[in-house]
Amino acid sequence: MKIMALLFSLYSFSFSYSQTIGLQSFGSGFTRPLEITNAGDDRLFVVEQGGLIKIMNSDGTVNPTPFLNITTQISNSGEKGLLGLAFHPDYTTNGFFYINYINLDGNTVIAKYTVDSGNRNLANPSSISILLTITQPYSNHKGGTLKFGSDGYLYIGTGDGGSGGDPENRAQNVNELLGKMLRIDVNSGTPYSIPTSNPYVGIAGADEIWAIGLRNPWKFSFDKATGNLWIADVGQDNIEEINIATATQAGLNYGWRCYEGDTVYNTAGCPSQASLKSPLKTINHSTGVCSITGGYVYNGSVYPNFKGLYFFTDYCKPLIGMMTSSGTLTYSQEFSGNNFSTFGEDMNGELYVADITNGIIFKIIDTSLGINSIDQTQFVIYPNPAKSEIIIQKSNNNFPTEITLFDIEGKMLFKKKMENKDVNIVKMDNFSKGFYIVTVKNEDGHLSTYRLIVE
Missing domain, CATH: 2.120.10.30 (TolB, C-terminal domain)
Structure with a gap:
């Protein structure tokens, strides 16, 4: 229920992204x-x-x-x-x-x-x-x-x-x-x-x-x-x-x-x-x-x-x-x-x-993917739009530990553990074109949320 509410809020407002x-x-x-x-x-x-x-x-x-x-x-x-x-x-x-x-x-x-x-x-x-x-x-x-x-x-x-x-x-x-x-x-x-x-x-x-x-x-x-x-x-x-x-x-x-x-x-x-x-x-x-x-x-x-x-x-x-x-x-x-x-x-x-x-x-590139309402973006995710893969890059001395991908209706499509390294690559070539929501968990259990386009 929480993720559905979050998704609704993400798509109910216009966002002005800063350069990332x-x-x-x-x-x-x-x-x-x-x-x-x-x-x-x-x-x-x-x-x-x-x-x-x-x-x-x-x-x-x-x-x-x-x-x-x-x-x-x-x-x-x-x-x-x-x-x-x-x-x-x-x-x-x-x-x-x-x-x-x-x-x-x-x-x-x-x-x-x-x-x-x-x-x-x-x-x-x-x-x-x-x-x-x-x-x-x-x-x-x-x-x-x-x-x-x-x-x-x-x-x-x-x-x-x-x-x-x-x-x-x-x-x-x-x-x-x-x-x-x-x-x-x-x-x-x-x-x-x-x-x-x-x-x-x-x-x-x-x-x-x-x-x-x-x-x-x-x-x-x-x-x-x-x-x-x-x-x-x-x-x-x-x-x-x-x-x-x-x-x-x-x-x-x-x-x-x-x-x-x-x-x-x-x-x-x-x-x-x-x-x-x-x-x-x-x-x-x-x-x-x-x-x-x-x-x-x-x-x-x-x-x-x-x-x-x-x-x-x-x-x-x-x-x-x-x-x-x-x-x-x-x-x-x-x-x-x-x-x-x-x-x-x-x-x-x-x-x-x-x-x-x-x-x-x-x-x-300008990633500009961070859309958190209450937390500070912890990671850089690119490219966006994505084709065959996305890259999750460590930021602020935090490593990603887990990534979860949702469609725009809130359905979880996959969850994957991340390796303890500066850059993680996630394959996207099995997903159809469209909008998705990505959440990334850091070592403290903190979630950062991003909007992603696959083309």
Whole structure:
């Protein structure tokens, strides 16, 4: 009788669900994935640090032959390797794409390639054209991301050159390309030209520079809806930071090494703090983070609760942050056993995240299944809608002990004991399409109740 009353209440009211992040395994078998991007079609291109670019199809399968193999051209250790990939906005017609890697001399190379004329799943390895080489003084802080902005220009994020504390003050030196956001025009010039609106054109400073004062902008991206530039800059000792700027804000100084986040680090010879671009959000290492990984603003259509939120994570603390453009921040539960290295965006704006340790690409989903009226949701259940299975993930240090499935009339369809582990998989392929109610019991005998759709 109790369960019938509960079911009646669940279907008698409208519910407004908050964002609940789940991870759905999408592809696996990768070795140290560092970048995921698309070429304007339903494929995802996965960059491996060791020098391979692999194609993952829309069903999660991976082509046996890599799209590109430059393993013999790169230094691959620590923060070095094949780091970035960007497809030209007109890739479908011109076949151009660009990579960022560390060569055998330890220096940053930005190179252009062309797809094979007879096979869209292969690059032409002999088509390489070196656009830019940047000498690297140390072995760390390489940046690595490449992105095209809505203006059609190629943006390149560079680290400060490494060591610790930017000992030669490169990030503030406008004659150095390190510690910067660069912007070049790959559609004219040999091998490129400089956009006339770059801030140091015609005055002292390197013409390629768009912004200065970055420590290690490991990942940055553009919001496709607004054009805003989001930069996650890895901190030194205490603070990670997230920056946001409009697409037209040229010549910004993000403050490193004068400031770590918004805290004084080394202000010798620095401009006033008021003249610097302040972070939108800072995150202290006291929270368990150590190295921020920037992602994307969600512009997909499948999960409307995510719309307009910026997603990011941290290498040392495997949870995913969601932030508004005004800096309001919420976090997912912690996904134990993962070390997230990069996000990716498909042609439809849906988001993915890579586990560098286990070589898995996850699709980010909105579970939004909790519908308890009196108790706090204890677990994450996904995917929803489900097809062949659902995954029950431990949350709040509680293990599920038992799952029960009911139809919408309150009839119990099955009951199953759960194993004492972080993730349990329950097969659903014997159930017809429709709505169901799931209850999950935790170790204290507490029940959490969820609505599930099987399709």
